[in-house]
Amino acid sequence: MSRARRRAAAPPPGRSVLAGFLSLLGELLITVGLVLGLFVVYSLWWTNVLADRQASARGDQIRQQWEQPPAPTPSAATEPGALDTQGGVGFLHVPSMKNGEVLVKRGTDSEVLNDGVAGYYTDPVKSALPWDPTGNFTLAAHRDGHGAKFHNIDKVKTGDAVVFETRDTWYVYKVFAELRQTSKYNVDVINPVPKESGRTTPGRYITLTTCTPVYTSKYRYVVWGELVRTEKVDDKRTPPAELR
Structure with missing residues (x-):
C-alpha cells in the first residue's frame, strides 16, 4: 500500500x-x-439477612431466659425499661403482616432497630408498657432493610389482632384506626391518649409506626389498637386464638 x-x-x-x-x-x-x-442488594436484602439472623439468636436467648425462674423486678410495673437492658421485653405478633414474631426492645434509634427488632419509644414521648394500668405502648420498626419488620403495615386493617407476648402473659389488642400518612414530626400520634386515632380518654393502647412511602422515610404510617383482653401463659405456651 x-x-x-x-x-x-x-x-x-x-x-x-x-x-x-x-x-x-x-x-x-x-x-x-x-x-x-x-x-x-446490600440495603434491601443482605441487611435483612443479617438482622433476621441476629434477632432470631437474641429471641432464642430471651426464651431460654424465660424458662428459668424470673429475677426480682420490683419496679417493672411502673418503669418502662426496667425489665430491659440489651435484651427484650417480649414478642410482637401481627398475623396480618405475616412477618412472624418480632422481638421488642427499648429505644427507637437506628442502633436498636437495625438489629431487626421493634423498639418502644423513650423519647420524645415516653411509652407505657402493656402491663401498665393505662397508657400507650408505642412501637417503631423499619419498613425496608434491616429486617423490615413493619414492611407490610399497610396490610393491617381495622379489626385485626395485634398480640404482645411476655414471659407470663398474652396481651391481645384489636386495631381500631389507621393513619396512612402523617409528618415524621407529628409526635401526637404516640401520646398516651392518641386523639388523632379518635380516642379521647385514657385506655390501654398500642401504636405501630414506620416510614412511608415504601423505600423512603419522608412520612410516617401509623396503626392504633386497644387492649381487649389478657391471657395467662400456660405451661405449653399455647397462643391465644388470634394466633391459631
Whole structure:
C-alpha cells in the first residue's frame, strides 16, 4: 500500500480521541451502575439477612431466659425499661403482616432497630408498657432493610389482632384506626391518649409506626389498637386464638 493510501485510511485524530473518551465514559457508567446495584442488594436484602439472623439468636436467648425462674423486678410495673437492658421485653405478633414474631426492645434509634427488632419509644414521648394500668405502648420498626419488620403495615386493617407476648402473659389488642400518612414530626400520634386515632380518654393502647412511602422515610404510617383482653401463659405456651 502506498504512503498516500495509508494516510487516507488512518482515522482523523479528533475522532480517535472522541471514541476513546466515549468508551471510557461507557465503562465508568457500567461500573457505577454495578456499584449502585450492589448497594441496593446490600440495603434491601443482605441487611435483612443479617438482622433476621441476629434477632432470631437474641429471641432464642430471651426464651431460654424465660424458662428459668424470673429475677426480682420490683419496679417493672411502673418503669418502662426496667425489665430491659440489651435484651427484650417480649414478642410482637401481627398475623396480618405475616412477618412472624418480632422481638421488642427499648429505644427507637437506628442502633436498636437495625438489629431487626421493634423498639418502644423513650423519647420524645415516653411509652407505657402493656402491663401498665393505662397508657400507650408505642412501637417503631423499619419498613425496608434491616429486617423490615413493619414492611407490610399497610396490610393491617381495622379489626385485626395485634398480640404482645411476655414471659407470663398474652396481651391481645384489636386495631381500631389507621393513619396512612402523617409528618415524621407529628409526635401526637404516640401520646398516651392518641386523639388523632379518635380516642379521647385514657385506655390501654398500642401504636405501630414506620416510614412511608415504601423505600423512603419522608412520612410516617401509623396503626392504633386497644387492649381487649389478657391471657395467662400456660405451661405449653399455647397462643391465644388470634394466633391459631
